[in-house]
Amino acid sequence: MSAAIPLLGHTRPDAPFAYRPQGTVGVAGFLDDVHRVAGALPGGGHVLNVCRDRYRFTVGLAACLVAGKVSLLPSTHTPEMVRQLKIFAPDAFCLNDGCDPGIDLPHVAFPDAGPTAPARARPVPAIPAERLVAYVFTSGSTGAPIPHKKHWGHLVGNAGAGARSLGLDDGRTHSVVGTVPPQHMYGFESTVLVSLHGGAAAWSGRPFYPADIAAALAGVPRPRVLVTTPFHLRSLLDAGIAIPEIDLVVSATAPLSAALAHAAETRLGARLQEIYGSTETGQIATRYPTAGIEWTLMRDIGLETAGDHPFRTFASGGHVEGRVPLGDVLEITAGNRFLLHGRNADLINIAGKRTSLAYLNHQLTHLPGVLDGCFYMPDEDGGDGITRLIACAVAPGLSAADLTRALRRVIDPVFLPRPLLLVGALPRNATGKLPRPALQGLLAEHLSPRAAP
Amino acid sequence: MLEVAELLVVSLNLDISPPEIEPQAPLFGEGLGLDSIDILEVALVVSKRYGFQLRSDDQDNIRIFRSLENLAAHIAAHRTL
Numbered sequence: 001m002s003a004a005i006p007l008l009g010h011t012r013p014d015a016p017f018a019y020r021p022q023g024t025v026g027v028a029g030f031l032d033d034v035h036r037v038a039g040a041l042p043g044g045g046h047v048l049n050v051c052r053d054r055y056r057f058t059v060g061l062a063a064c065l066v067a068g069k070v071s072l073l074p075s076t077h078t079p080e081m082v083r084q085l086k087i088f089a090p091d092a093f094c095l096n097d098g099c100d101p102g103i104d105l106p107h108v109a110f111p112d113a114g115p116t117a118p119a120r121a122r123p124v125p126a127i128p129a130e131r132l133v134a135y136v137f138t139s140g141s142t143g144a145p146i147p148h149k150k151h152w153g154h155l156v157g158n159a160g161a162g163a164r165s166l167g168l169d170d171g172r173t174h175s176v177v178g179t180v181p182p183q184h185m186y187g188f189e190s191t192v193l194v195s196l197h198g199g200a201a202a203w204s205g206r207p208f209y210p211a212d213i214a215a216a217l218a219g220v221p222r223p224r225v226l227v228t229t230p231f232h233l234r235s236l237l238d239a240g241i242a243i244p245e246i247d248l249v250v251s252a253t254a255p256l257s258a259a260l261a262h263a264a265e266t267r268l269g270a271r272l273q274e275i276y277g278s279t280e281t282g283q284i285a286t287r288y289p290t291a292g293i294e295w296t297l298m299r300d301i302g303l304e305t306a307g308d309h310p311f312r313t314f315a316s317g318g319h320v321e322g323r324v325p326l327g328d329v330l331e332i333t334a335g336n337r338f339l340l341h342g343r344n345a346d347l348i349n350i351a352g353k354r355t356s357l358a359y360l361n362h363q364l365t366h367l368p369g370v371l372d373g374c375f376y377m378p379d380e381d382g383g384d385g386i387t388r389l390i391a392c393a394v395a396p397g398l399s400a401a402d403l404t405r406a407l408r409r410v411i412d413p414v415f416l417p418r419p420l421l422l423v424g425a426l427p428r429n430a431t432g433k434l435p436r437p438a439l440q441g442l443l444a445e446h447l448s449p450r451a452a453p
Numbered sequence: 454m455l456e457v458a459e460l461l462v463v464s465l466n467l468d469i470s471p472p473e474i475e476p477q478a479p480l481f482g483e484g485l486g487l488d489s490i491d492i493l494e495v496a497l498v499v500s501k502r503y504g505f506q507l508r509s510d511d512q513d514n515i516r517i518f519r520s521l522e523n524l525a526a527h528i529a530a531h532r533t534l
Contacts, residue, residue: 208489209496211506235493239500351490386490404486413488419468 004126005156007034007062009197013121016173018055018195019220020204025055030062031122033113037063040111046089048072048082048105050183051097055204056110057182058192060095061133065152066125071134073183074145075279075353076412077103081137084145088135129153136185136279139359143366148280149321156197157319158282161298162189163198165286166250166273168225174247175220176202178227179213184352185279186252190227200225210239223247226270229352230256230384237267246270252277253352255340260384261289276340279354280324281315285338297336305332313338327354348377350414351386360389363410367403370395372426375417376439390443391417394425421446457525464498465491476522484520492518504534 010017010027017030025033037059041047047064049071051057064071072092074081082104085092094103097110131152137145163169176194180187194200207216213236217224225248228236233251236243237260246268252275256264264272276295277283285295297303300318313330316323329341343349346356357375364373373393380387393403400420407416423446427438458471461480465487478484487495496507507517517527 208509209493209507210500211508215508231490231493235497238497239506241506405483408482408486413482413486414490416486418466 004128005153006124006126007031007065007196008124009156009159009199010124016201018058018201018204019175020055021219024201028121030059031124032120033059034062034066034125035122036113037111038067040108041067041069041095042093042106042108044069044091044093044106046070046072046092048074048085048092048094048103050077050094050103051110052181052206053097053110053204054178054182054191054202054206056097056112058195058202060110061192062196065127065131065133068131070132072137073134073185073188074137075139075184078408078410078412079104080143080410081145084143088145088147127152129156138279139355142359142362150282151321154282154319154321155193157300158189159193159197161300161319162275162283163194163200165275165283165296165298166225166248168194168198168200171199172223174200174223174225176200176225176227177207177213177216177220178202179207179232180227180229180253180352181206185282186275186277186352187227189277189283190250190252190275210236210241214241214243217244217246225250226268229253230260231351231386233264234260234384237263243268248273250275252283254349254384256289257384258289265290278324278327281320281326284315284318284320294333294337294339297338301336303330303332303338305330348375348389348415350388353412353414355411355415360391360411360415364391364393364403364407367395367406369398370403372428374426374434374439375415376443386414388418389415390447391420392423392426392439392442392446393420394423398422419447454521454525457528458521460498460502461485461495461521464494474521476525477520480518480520480524487518495524499528502534503528503532505531 013028015027016024017027018025047069049057049060051060061071092105094105094107129152132149133152133155134150135147137147140146168174176191178187178191182188182192191202195202203216203220205216207213224246226246227250230251247270249264249270249272261272274287274289275283276285284301285297287295302317304314306312313326314323327347328343331339333339346358348355360375371394376390378387403420427442428434455471458474462471480487500506517523
């Protein structure tokens with residue numbers, strides 16, 4: 001039997017745990033909220049926690065841990081994903097905090113405390129290391145999402161490794177402002193797990209516009225950490241507004257261009273650190289992009305390249321659960337260092353959401369009335385903008401609007417094609433494959449000169 | 454209104470001509486199909502051209518991006534340039 005690990009790494013009950021518009025929440029207040037919410041959860045064993053407020057999400061996650069429930073963290077909430085989740089976990093219910101995202105599950109509203117309830121001193125719950133905390137999901141090549149287990153002991157290890165790599169373990173409480181949702185693996189690690197076991201206290205909101213980010217930063221004490229993406233960072237810098245002092249900028253989900261990395265450090269006066277990871281492995285490496293392009297693995301994590309697949313790299317050890325194939329092409333340069341050479345051809349990553357061309361093609365060609373179809377990812381321009389997918393479909397009698405409406409039910413909106421072209425036939429070769437040059441030729445015929453790939 | 458429609462088409466590289474955007478049709482989801490990535494792009498262009506920053510703690514944020522008509526009205530009320 002393995003050891004139990006406390007819910008929180010904090011040593012003082014009066015330490016700050018989170019910052020909200022109405023004030024600072026201390027450790028004691030957080031534990032009180034966890035106890036109250038755990039007691040209010042219904043009987044089902046699986047919880048889709050869609051709370052938008054980062055603090056409420058974290059309370060919900062901890063309440064599930066205490067109540068012995070497993071959190072479900074899918075990458076998207078399309079009707080098709082929710083249908084698949086109900087098959088995966090028929091007892092699932094949705095914990096939400098006000099907005100109704102139209103999710104077809106039994107709903108439980110997050111129960112906020114009354115305004116006058118004083119926090120009672122409670123012991124920190126101890127959670128067995130082998131407790132299953134959450135399932136995260138990736139899209140397979142066919143319909144069903146693939147679940148990956150996240151256990152408490154591994155997640156605590158993940159928080160510690162991340163905090164150490166980012167230098168958050170210096171005894172100070174770092175204030176974290178995140179522009180990424182707590183349900184996405186990166187936001188889950190860098191804003192939620194670091195609050196539980198990384199010595200950080202997170203801003204409860206999820207600032208969206210540049211002016212929101214500046215206001216959120218101004219609302220928390222230094223040292224301040226901005227947890228963001230290349231896309232949000234570019235938008236913040238381009239806005240040209242005054243930005244409060246930041247001590248560390250963290251970026252993940254897509255490689256940052258060197259130009260943006262330098263501009264961010266110059267404008268913000270802060271070091272910029274990038275995290276590399278995946279939904280399956282969690283974060284595994286970091287780098288300072290203005291100092292060098294090599295990545296350094298986090299504590300106890302190892303990489304190996306399988307002999308029969310020269311371009312297949314596996315990660316294991318540390319907080320990685322099992323031996324996990326990576327979706328990127330890596331070159332190991334030294335014991336704990338590597339270079340990233342881009343994604344394996346089939347994988348798509350748009351704004352931090354990941355899927356595969358095989359999955360998208362499966363969904364497109366299985367729509368009623370579609371005889372043939374395929375998605376196409378244009379070459380990315382190397383900047384920090386977002387490149388959108390294009391799709392071609394053979395669907396006599398249907399319009400592009402019809403197909404887009406049907407696709408919206410099964411794939412995340414960021415993957416919806418722009419544009420979706422209706423064609424007479426796809427240029428398949430004798431073996432049924434679609435060579436990329438032939439597809440590019442077809443697209444060039446159908447697209448206006450400005451949007452041509 | 455047409456000026457804002459042009460701003461949407463140019464900044465988002467939309468496959469539609471500005472006059473084709475219906476003033477009352479939803480910009481998100483079923484209508485023009487915009488998502489949060491587009492909203493940030495539009496916000497940036499709006500801040501440059503009209504001289505004010507959009508804020509999401511504004512309770513009206515959802516209403517602002519509900520339609521072209523609403524967005525144009527919000528810009529008209531807040532522009533400084």
